Amino acid sequence: xxxxxxxxxxxxxxxxxxxxxxxxxxxxxxxxxxxxxxxxxxxxxxxxxxxxxxxxxxxxxxxxxxxxxxxxxxxxxxxxxxxxxxxxxxxxxxxxxxxxxxxxxxxxxxxxxxxxxxxxxxxxxxxxxxxxxxxxxxxxxxxxxxxxxx
Numbered sequence: 001x002x003x004x005x006x007x008x009x010x011x012x013x014x015x016x017x018x019x020x021x022x023x024x025x026x027x028x029x030x031x032x033x034x035x036x037x038x039x040x041x042x043x044x045x046x047x048x049x050x051x052x053x054x055x056x057x058x059x060x061x062x063x064x065x066x067x068x069x070x071x072x073x074x075x076x077x078x079x080x081x082x083x084x085x086x087x088x089x090x091x092x093x094x095x096x097x098x099x100x101x102x103x104x105x106x107x108x109x110x111x112x113x114x115x116x117x118x119x120x121x122x123x124x125x126x127x128x129x130x131x132x133x134x135x136x137x138x139x140x141x142x143x144x145x146x147x148x149x150x
Contacts, residue, residue, distance in 0.1 A: 022142065023142040023143040023144045024142075024144065025142075026140075026141055026142025026143075026144065027084070027141075027142055027144040027145070029132070029136075030081045030082060030084065030087065030136065030141055030142070030145075031081075031082055033081060033091075033094075033129065033132055033133060033136075034077075034078040034079070034081035034082045034094075035078070035082075036078075036129070037073075037074040037075070037077065037078035037081075037094060038074065038075055038078035038079060038082070040074050041070070041071045041072075041073075041074030041075035041078060042075065044067060044070060044071050044074070045071060048067060051067045051070070052064045052066075052067040054105075055067060055070075058104055058105065060104070070097075073093060073094070073097050074094075074097075076090075077090040077091075077093045077094045077097075078090075078094070081094070081136070081141070083145060083146050084141050084142070084144060084145010084146045084147055085145065085146040085147050086147050087136055087140065087141030087145060087147060088136065088137050088140060088141070091133040091134070091136035091137045091141075092133070092134075092137045094133050095130045095133035095134050095137065098126050098129055098130045098133065099126070099127070099130050101126065102122075102123050102126040102127060102130075106119045106120075106122040106123040106126060107119070107123075108120040108122075108123055
């Protein structure tokens with residue numbers, strides 16, 4: 001067997017193993033992405049007044065209502081991703097929410113240098129998470145879940 005054939009055979013074995021595990025990997029990815037949202041949603045319940053105050057501090061109207069909506073989106077869409085229910089819709093909702101939150105609350109370009117670094121990291125983390133969510137929107141959530149890949 002030549003080196004090229006051995007490499008090709010090894011690649012085929014890896015591809016085959018990954019293809020056989022695709023649904024499990026998709027489930028793991030959904031759980032990892034969604035956990036952040038579910039935990040954040042529950043923490044906002046316990047810190048409702050602080051969250052509403054923070055939302056109001058950036059000039060958004062109806063901070064209490066927006067806090068309730070935020071909690072509903074984070075927990076509801078997060079749990080939908082975990083159990084595989086309408087994952088494309090849930091992922092699209094969370095991606096939009098994440099991008100909006102990034103611009104509104106992690107707008108590092110408006111901040112003094114001593115605050116900008118951490119906010120830039122948060123912004124970039126959120127953009128990356130939104131990218132992962134958009135991959136779910138495009139490709140579905142895999143076969144393991146209530147909606148079977150939808």
